[in-house]
Amino acid sequence: MSTPPLASGPEGPRALRPLLDTVLAALDAGARARGGPLPAGGPDAVAARLRQAVGEALPDQGAPNALHVLIRAFAEGAADPAHPLCAAHLHCPSLALATAADLAASALNPSLDSWDQAPAASELEAMIAGVLAREIYGAGEREATSLITTGGTESNQLALLLAREAYGGSVRLVVGDNAHHSLPRAAWLLGLPDPVVVPAPAGTLDPVALDETLTRLTGPLLVAATAGTTDAGLIDPLPEIAARCAAHGARLHIDAAYGGGLLFSDRHRARLTGLNAADTVTLDLHKLGWQPVAAGLLAVKNPRDLTALRHRADYLNAADDTEAGLPDLLGRSLRTTRRPDVLKLAVTLKTLGRDGLGTLVDQVCARARDLAALVEEHPGFELHARPVISTVLFRPAGATDDTVAAVRRALLTDGRAVLGRTRLDGRLWLKATLLNPATGPDDLAALLHLVTARQATLVEGHTPR
Ligand SMILES: *Cc1c(COP(=O)(O)O)cnc(C)c1O
Numbered sequence: 001m002s003t004p005p006l007a008s009g010p011e012g013p014r015a016l017r018p019l020l021d022t023v024l025a026a027l028d029a030g031a032r033a034r035g036g037p038l039p040a041g042g043p044d045a046v047a048a049r050l051r052q053a054v055g056e057a058l059p060d061q062g063a064p065n066a067l068h069v070l071i072r073a074f075a076e077g078a079a080d081p082a083h084p085l086c087a088a089h090l091h092c093p094s095l096a097l098a099t100a101a102d103l104a105a106s107a108l109n110p111s112l113d114s115w116d117q118a119p120a121a122s123e124l125e126a127m128i129a130g131v132l133a134r135e136i137y138g139a140g141e142r143e144a145t146s147l148i149t150t151g152g153t154e155s156n157q158l159a160l161l162l163a164r165e166a167y168g169g170s171v172r173l174v175v176g177d178n179a180h181h182s183l184p185r186a187a188w189l190l191g192l193p194d195p196v197v198v199p200a201p202a203g204t205l206d207p208v209a210l211d212e213t214l215t216r217l218t219g220p221l222l223v224a225a226t227a228g229t230t231d232a233g234l235i236d237p238l239p240e241i242a243a244r245c246a247a248h249g250a251r252l253h254i255d256a257a258y259g260g261g262l263l264f265s266d267r268h269r270a271r272l273t274g275l276n277a278a279d280t281v282t283l284d285l286h287k288l289g290w291q292p293v294a295a296g297l298l299a300v301k302n303p304r305d306l307t308a309l310r311h312r313a314d315y316l317n318a319a320d321d322t323e324a325g326l327p328d329l330l331g332r333s334l335r336t337t338r339r340p341d342v343l344k345l346a347v348t349l350k351t352l353g354r355d356g357l358g359t360l361v362d363q364v365c366a367r368a369r370d371l372a373a374l375v376e377e378h379p380g381f382e383l384h385a386r387p388v389i390s391t392v393l394f395r396p397a398g399a400t401d402d403t404v405a406a407v408r409r410a411l412l413t414d415g416r417a418v419l420g421r422t423r424l425d426g427r428l429w430l431k432a433t434l435l436n437p438a439t440g441p442d443d444l445a446a447l448l449h450l451v452t453a454r455q456a457t458l459v460e461g462h463t464p465r
Contacts, residue, residue: 007107016107019067026068030075037083039076040415046077079418084436084443085450088420090230090258090284092435094292101347102292105340112148112338114316115327121340122327128342128349132283133299135263137276143303146283147332148342149296152257153182155282158298158334159253160186160222162280165308166251167220174198174213174223176205176236180255183224203232203424207240214248221250227272228259231422231431232384233368233391235259238274246277254278257296259389261288264357268365271388279305285345287435288361288390295341306331363437364390371432371444380452384429393422393429396455401428403458410454417450 005015039046053073063069080086082093110118112125125148133144149155160183164171173187178200187195196217198209205225214221223245225236238254245252254275260283262268263275275281279302285295300306309331312319316336317328330336349357368387375383375394384393395404404421405428411417420431432447 008109012107016103020103022067023071026071027075030072030078031080033072033076034078034080034415036415037086037418038079038412038415040413042413049073050077082436082438083418084439085417085447087432087434087436087439087447088418090287090433090435092287092290093438094286095290095348097351098291098344098348101344105343108340110340112329112333112340113336114329118329118340121343122329124346125332125340125342126327128346129297131349132297133301136260136281136283136299137301141276141301144299144301145303145306146297146299147306148338149298149333150294151286151296152180152255152282152284153186155257155284155296155298156180156182156224156253156255157186157189159224159280159282160190160192162300162305162308163220163222163251163253164190164192166279166305171220171222171251172196172217174210174217174221174250176200176210176224176226178203178205178229178231178234178236179224179226180230180257183255200236203229203234205236205241207237207244210241211244211248214244214250221248222253223250224253224255225278226259227254227256227275228262228389230258231391232393232424233258233387233389233433235271235388238272238277240274242274242277252278253280253282255282257282257284258287260284261357261361262389264288264354265361265365266358267362268389276301285348288364289345289348289357290360290435290437291341291344291348294339295345309334360437364434364439367434367436367439367441367444368392368432370441371434371447374444374448378448381448384424390434392432392434393424394432395427395429396451399455403455404428404430406458407451407455410458411450414454416454417447419447419451 006012007016050073053069081091110121112118112122115122129146133146134141137144147158160173172193173195175183175195175197177197184195196213198213199206225238225241227235242252256275262272281299283297285291286293289295311330313330317330322328368390371392372383372387375381380397381394382397408419408421408430411419420433422429422431
């Protein structure tokens with residue numbers, strides 16, 4: 001058998017073109033076969049269809065049509081975040097532009113662990129890392145930079161690690177009970193003492209309770225606040241929290257994985273006032289940034305914090321190479337081989353500009369307000385609260401938690417709508433996370449209609465498990 005064509009090199013683009021035609025045709029065929037936001041039938045039916053389509057996964061003799069077959073099955077069985085009724089999670093549809101740029105990253109396959117594998121990629125990463133850090137900290141913070149990560153989980157781990165090392169080896173994490181689960185998990189991973197959890201009675205960290213906690217505790221402390229909670233999209237009172245941290249000499253990390261994207265919007269940026277007080281900030285552009293996964297960032301105000309990540313491997317950053325001017329990349333991640341996720345980001349920032357990204361942010365926030373208004377007007381629904389970002393929590397009025405859960409699962413099994421769920425104030429709520437800028441008001445009305453219709457069939461006794 002002849003060598004399969006390669007993606008880069010002089011023949012790369014020519015080899016890719018017909019394969020891309022195949023991929024695009026298979027995506028189209030798969031989406032048509034699905035016909036909705038999610039494949040119908042639930043996990044068993046989806047698994048059976050996929051297994052049937054794939055057949056033998058590692059045959060003795062290769063199957064030349066596998067690209068079409070697998071991608072078609074993959075698309076048919078996908079949850080499509082570009083479908084207006086797919087609104088469960090912080091799972092955004094990716095921009096075609098960013099996806100196209102990502103193809104170039106895969107084709108050239110640079111790896112950001114040494115300059116000689118990624119000459120332009122490493123410079124582009126340094127540029128974007130600085131630009132996004134200054135977007136967060138302001139133009140005056142010329143030294144601020146960012147690490148490109150796989151997402152909020154990795155960013156939060158790194159923030160805790162940098163705090164531990166800045167304090168010389170230990171730190172205690174102080175978090176609101178609204179914080180993302182990755183923060184206490186990172187404390188466990190890093191062998192730190194159990195985090196201290198501060199109440200968040202209204203869904204946001206209570207600064208008075210935080211002050212009492214900081215007064216009581218001794219030793220090095222890292223407070224982690226949230227700008228955009230995963231469940232409700234709430235923003236902690238950042239200026240008050242920052243003031244308390246400053247008064248008690250505690251470090252501050254702000255997890256803005258979700259809310260950080262508001263920075264691009266003139267209309268909504270002010271909600272992030274106080275963000276620039278943080279020593280480190282988590283930002284996920286695979287949420288309010290419309291990037292294909294992964295597009296995470298940890299902004300670091302003081303680059304001295306990064307000395308903790310310095311690391312030497314002679315084959316990647318020998319001392320004499322570094323002295324001779326070859327950039328040392330190992331200290332920008334705990335990973336070694338690393339994808340240039342920065343390329344799609346750079347293309348998006350430059351093509352759309354602040355204005356274009358801000359418009360997308362404004363659109364999804366407006367849709368959330370529209371949905372909340374529809375829920376409020378509708379006698380069959382109860383609204384949890386007006387949305388702060390783009391998350392709307394609601395429930396059928398008078399329903400039990402079991403019914404709320406069953407309606408959600410029934411819609412999933414039907415493949416008609418994808419809604420999330422969250423428990424707040426002791427009750428179960430349906431969660432719509434609106435991240436699709438193309439969703440229109442009619443789609444929102446259709447979503448509520450589906451929920452009502454499905455609830456009616458459940459109440460009549462056709463309760464699927
Ligand atoms: C999504 C999210 C995370 C985790 O980010 P991943 O990209 O999924 O790893 C952390 N914190 C908050 C507030 C989030 O919304």
